[in-house]
Amino acid sequence: MVPIITAFESSPDGGQGLARDMRVRWALEEVGQPYDVRLVSFEAMKQPAHLALHPFGQIPTFEDGDLALFESGSIVFHIAQHHAGLLPEEPNARARAINWLFAALNTVEPPIVELEQSRYMVGGRPWYGDLRAVLEDRVRCRLDQLARRLGDAEWLDGGAFSAGDLMMVMVLRRLDGMGIREDYSNLSAYVASGEARPAYRRAFAAQKAVAASARSQGL
Amino acid sequence: MVPIITAFESSPDGGQGLARDMRVRWALEEVGQPYDVRLVSFEAMKQPAHLALHPFGQIPTFEDGDLALFESGSIVFHIAQHHAGLLPEEPNARARAINWLFAALNTVEPPIVELEQSRYMVGGRPWYGDLRAVLEDRVRCRLDQLARRLGDAEWLDGGAFSAGDLMMVMVLRRLDGMGIREDYSNLSAYVASGEARPAYRRAFAAQKAVAASARSQGL
Structure with a gap:
């Protein structure tokens, strides 16, 4: 099982990497942690299932086993604390x-x-x-x-x-x-x-691919 | 040596505890860590000595031995990480x-x-x-x-x-x-x-005393 994050099904920025999932993708790429992505529509973001994960109805969220987090700053911090590479040891x-x-x-x-x-x-x-x-x-x-x-x-x-x-x-x-x-x-x-x-570029490409796919589906 | 924080010499809120030093005072009181306060004027906050501590020219700052921090969130987090009482162990x-x-x-x-x-x-x-x-x-x-x-x-x-x-x-x-x-x-x-x-009330009283003192000095 790898962590699961959420991202926009159709990002308002059309794949420029400005949505907050990009922060988490980048952190995960920096530390070499594979992850899965669950895409959510604007409609789904307002529904009880998503609000249970994210009380403010936004993305990203982060689920890893029994742990669920919802704030990009705390997700990046959590990743940085549990893997080498994003925080100095001293x-x-x-x-x-x-x-x-x-x-x-x-x-x-x-x-x-x-x-x-x-x-x-x-x-x-x-x-x-x-x-x-x-x-x-x-x-x-x-x-x-x-x-x-x-x-x-x-x-x-x-x-x-x-x-x-x-x-x-x-x-x-x-x-x-x-x-x-x-x-x-x-x-x-x-x-x-x-x-x-390189980690930024991999993260950027991944979120851009989602936006391209959304466009091809007319989302 | 106890940690030193900075606070307004004359707080714009007149001692209502809305300035950001209150967050740090409260955290320090919760964990029972004594501290010293260095008061800074609005003029001093724009000078090189303070900007070396706080690049955005604000309060609070936190100095503990060789460590200097300047953002209320990170200071509270630092206190919470180094003392029991503000973060669960699990x-x-x-x-x-x-x-x-x-x-x-x-x-x-x-x-x-x-x-x-x-x-x-x-x-x-x-x-x-x-x-x-x-x-x-x-x-x-x-x-x-x-x-x-x-x-x-x-x-x-x-x-x-x-x-x-x-x-x-x-x-x-x-x-x-x-x-x-x-x-x-x-x-x-x-x-x-x-x-x-009780920790909130002690912190509130401490910052209010500073404001009262500033008023009595006509600051």
Whole structure:
């Protein structure tokens, strides 16, 4: 038995690897853990069976034997804790890598999601442009700070790639196509370093294949 | 030597325990770990010495010997991992408690912060009321889901209080005074259960004393 994750039957991003299952796929590929995927429709995500697994009706979920988890951060952390390769062994370096995992999810991602979601939430309102400018400034403030800390380092804690980098790269990838990250050459190089990893590429190909299959079925 | 945390010299909430140092103080009180506090002014938070500790220029930070951390989620997690009392020993229950810690920070807190921040960011614009209604709907959607999952349980995973509950209670407390959480009787009872814990009360008193001292100094 291998762990089972859930992913969108038909991802809103059409296979660009922006859905949160990509984070978990990438972590599983980094540590060499095979996995199965159960695809769920938007309709199924609102049904009791899925809500029992994920109280907020989203993807991904992670089932491994008797254990079920539902938050991408905690799934990536769980994988990192139970396999070598995503967290340093030295205790302080390990704590700092976990720190970056939380920073990606609680400090850097929220303003980016907000900017992204604003289009769906209020994109048609006459004041959308005003709001967007405010939200974009806030994202740039966070990127300024992150770029300053990263400097010329390849990864955030200066040493090896970690689960913290995996999550930060995924969070920064949410800016794809917005013309913002491109103003930060070191953050762009950082994301490119993540995307160049063989495990990332295998994970990306796997989720892209799902999207291609959904398209061919007219989903 | 005990760990040193940072907190606002003069908290914007005037001692209501909504600043993020409260999360760390509460965790330290739960496990019985004494700590020191270094107060920082808004000016000092933007200076190189503080930015070296916290790249995003916020509080809290946590220093313990050679280790420095800066994200409230990771500090609470670090405390929970190194002391008994905030995470179950049984591996699956422990993973689920950590899951709720991430859920509090990455799924429940962001829309609440957004609603709260909107007042500071765009409170003066003529369309603020329109935006606020949209943001409030989103918070209610999350609270509906969380209330459904919690049901009549005292704590989120059904068993003992954990670091996941600590963080969820703190996140839900950010709604104080907004007239939203009051519509969810089980979530209100859940927050009250957290606030009734002796460790919470000690932490609350400690941060309130700082605010009172700041007021008396005219800060």
